[in-house]
Amino acid sequence: MICQKAKKIPPFHVMEVLERAQELERNGRNIIHLEIGEPDFPTAPHICAAAASALWSGETKYTHSLGLARLREAIADNYNSKFKLDLKPGQIIVTSGTSPALLLVFMSLLEQGDEVIMSNPHYACYPNFVEYSGGKPVFVHTYEACGFNLEPYAVAGAISSRTKAILINSPCNPTGHVMPPESIRGIAESAGDIPVISDEIYQGLIYNGKDHSILEFTDNAFVLNGFSKLYAMTGWRLGYLIAPEEYIRPLQKLQQNFFICANSFVQHAGIAALEGPQEHVREMLDIYDKRRKFILKRLRDIGFGINYEPEGAYYVLANAKSFSPDSLELSGRLLEEAGVAVTPGIDFGDGAKGYLRFSYANSIENIREGMDRIERYLKTSR
Ligand SMILES: Cc1ncc(COP(=O)(O)O)c(C=O)c1O
Known part of the structure; x- marks a missing residue:
């Protein structure tokens, strides 16, 4: 019998989204990953x-x-x-x-x-x-x-x-x-x-x-x-x-x-x-910063609410309430129907209800493709 403590622990949604995205990929789907907080760079x-x-x-x-x-x-x-x-x-x-x-x-x-x-x-x-x-x-x-x-x-x-x-x-x-x-x-x-x-x-x-x-x-x-x-x-x-x-x-x-x-x-x-040398860290930082500016502009243009300037890590918590009050449902649809993996805000507490977390630890090309897919999807599904 599993103990109550273990039964009660909620899943780490971002891992669930990632694992579902990987399952879709195994079935031949192309998925853009903006869910996971993991650098896309190889270790130096x-x-x-x-x-x-x-x-x-x-x-x-x-x-x-x-x-x-x-x-x-x-x-x-x-x-x-x-x-x-x-x-x-x-x-x-x-x-x-x-x-x-x-x-x-x-x-x-x-x-x-x-x-x-x-x-x-x-x-x-x-x-x-x-x-x-x-x-x-x-x-x-x-x-x-x-x-x-x-x-x-x-x-x-x-x-x-x-x-x-x-x-x-x-x-x-x-x-x-x-x-x-x-x-x-x-x-x-x-x-x-x-x-x-x-x-x-x-x-x-x-x-x-x-x-x-x-x-x-x-x-x-x-x-x-x-x-x-x-x-x-x-x-x-x-x-x-x-x-x-x-x-x-x-x-x-x-x-x-x-x-x-x-x-x-x-x-x-x-x-x-x-x-060792820290040059590679500075290079990654410059690239993250370019992606940060790029994704912020695209998200705002699509209609997500971002009334603050995220200045660290590689995340943006975007207000998605104008698209859906339920971030879990919305992130599910974006994954299954638009082919973009993002993390539902609810993973981070009820203070992020109605928000989606976008990770820009991915290439500009992939971020652009992810934004294009989301934009097309949200225009047609509203
Ligand atoms: C705020 C925060 N703390 C801790 C961790 C865990 O990191 P680690 O890979 O070192 O276990 C993460 C991973 O995403 C994180 O975002």
Whole structure:
């Protein structure tokens, strides 16, 4: 018998859309993929070479549960030089992607019924991580009219005696919003003794202004980050957690029990990603920015509402209410009838009801074709 907790967990809709799109493709349909948050670029050759060389030189055993010392140093150096910090490698745990890091942090913080404040819309999986760890998500709505910014006063208003953490995510999935530094500071100040968990997986993927980390504003924070997005390494499964030093030992025990360690040769690839040339990252960023401008114009021309400027990650959360109040139904029709895969807003909480999330991690040619198909379809189906 499957337990109630497992029965209750909702699907990750974007994966369901992707899997249905792949099924259609196996049956000969041509589908344009604008659903998945996955870079279409290959991982850079020097990163692949580092992994291959690690494999051939026998780096195929378990590593230290906290990760390779050199990778932890490279991560600390990276944050220290970018944000003028004084992080120690001893504050870092290397994980098999950001997702296990999320699980570690909630498992180490939450007692039954403890609350975690997060935005709505939010990354689809956050509430599921929290609930599976015994906690209760408390949602603070963010609005298109305010660029989907998570406002410090609204977060302060949601704090209760049960609040165990405040979760932020900038640049944000699904909105592409980048929080201004004053909002991050404001949240850090309102949090007081409550730790802020900052998912910085889209760090570096910003098209205007400067990157920020929660660690510039408070030490009472957990940072989640990884190699999937910036370095186009989704399938490698490599991420990390930065935590206050006193949490490392309990987190290490969870890691030892549940995951043992991250993949050994993949950790060598992570060192190459951080220490090697960054030109390929700048090139990808330039291309994403061109696609961002292109898709924004096309979506607005088609009639989607986008009254804010998504300036980070590679997502646009577009208001589709003039086409349908039901984003799940609309995304289903766009896939089945127009051959374009997009993610229903409902995946990201009821705050994104009636919205569709478009990922522009695809070529301009494919985005153009996807927009043409959607435009034709919506004109004829209204
Ligand atoms: C906001 C956010 N956090 C975490 C993840 C998980 O990333 P990873 O591939 O590192 O597990 C994703 C993936 O899409 C994401 O969008």
